[in-house]
Amino acid sequence: MSAHHAPSSVEASSATGKVRGKVGVRVVGRPDSLEQRVYLPEVIRGLGVTAKHFFANLFSRKYTVTVQYPEEKVKYPDRNRGLHRLMLRDDGQVRCVACMLCPTVCPAHCITIVPEETGNQNEKRPRIFEIDELRCVVCGLCVEACPCDAIRMDSGVHAPAVDFRGDAIQTKIDMLKRGTQSVATQGGVGSDWRSKQPSVKQYDPPK
Numbered sequence: 001m002s003a004h005h006a007p008s009s010v011e012a013s014s015a016t017g018k019v020r021g022k023v024g025v026r027v028v029g030r031p032d033s034l035e036q037r038v039y040l041p042e043v044i045r046g047l048g049v050t051a052k053h054f055f056a057n058l059f060s061r062k063y064t065v066t067v068q069y070p071e072e073k074v075k076y077p078d079r080n081r082g083l084h085r086l087m088l089r090d091d092g093q094v095r096c097v098a099c100m101l102c103p104t105v106c107p108a109h110c111i112t113i114v115p116e117e118t119g120n121q122n123e124k125r126p127r128i129f130e131i132d133e134l135r136c137v138v139c140g141l142c143v144e145a146c147p148c149d150a151i152r153m154d155s156g157v158h159a160p161a162v163d164f165r166g167d168a169i170q171t172k173i174d175m176l177k178r179g180t181q182s183v184a185t186q187g188g189v190g191s192d193w194r195s196k197q198p199s200v201k202q203y204d205p206p207k
C-alpha cells in the first residue's frame with residue numbers, strides 16, 4: 001500500500017469540451033505504518049482515558065457532572081423558562097388585557113383565553129386563561145409577544161409530573177399564584193399618552 005501525498009491536478013472542462021481552468025486535488029493515502037494499521041496504540045490510549053475517568057470518579061467524583069436529584073438541585077440560570085405565571089397590576093388584579101397576542105403567536109396552540117368585560121370600556125380581562133403544559137414547547141414566544149408584561153416564564157418552577165392529561169393544564173388561578181406585581185408602568189406612559197406623542201405631519205397628497 002503506498003501513499004500519494006503529491007498534489008496532482010485535473011482539468012475542468014465546460015460542456016462544449018473547451019478547457020476553462022485547472023482544479024488542484026490532493027490525494028491522501030491510507031496509513032502506511034504498522035502502528036497506524038493495527039490501531040493498537042490508539043485503542044490502548046482510549047482505554048487509558050476511560051480508566052482515568054473511572055478511577056477518578058470512583059474515588060473523588062472529579063469528573064461527575066450529575067447531581068443527586070431531587071435531594072440535590074442546581075441553580076437555574078436567570079433566563080431559564082419555567083412554568084408560566086401571570087403578573088399583577090398595582091391593584092392586585094391580573095395584568096392581562098386579553099389582547100389575544102399570545103395565543104396567536106403560540107406555535108403549539110396551547111393557550112386558551114376567554115375574555116370578559118371589565119366595566120372599563122377600554123379594557124378586557126381573561127375570564128379563562130389556560131395553558132396546556134404538555135403541548136407547550138417552552139419557546140417563550142408568548143412572553144415576547146405580550147405588550148404589557150402580563151405573562152412570564154421566570155418562575156423557576158418545573159412543569160410537574162402528572163397522572164392525568166387534564167392535570168397538565170395550568171389555570172388562571174394556578175398562574176396568578178406564582179404572579180407578582182410587575183415593575184412595568186401601568187398603562188405605559190400614562191392616560192395622557194396622546195399629548196406626549198411627537199406631532200406628526202399630515203400627509204398632503206400631490207395635486
Ligand code: SF4
Pocket residue numbers: 102105106107108109110111131135136137138139140141142143
Ligand atoms: S412558551 Fe411557546 S409553546 Fe409555550 S405557551 Fe408560550 S408560546 Fe406557546
Ligand code: SF4
Pocket residue numbers: 095096097098099100101102103113142145146147148149150151
Ligand atoms: S398575556 Fe399578554 S399577550 Fe397574552 S392575552 Fe394577555 S395581554 Fe395579551
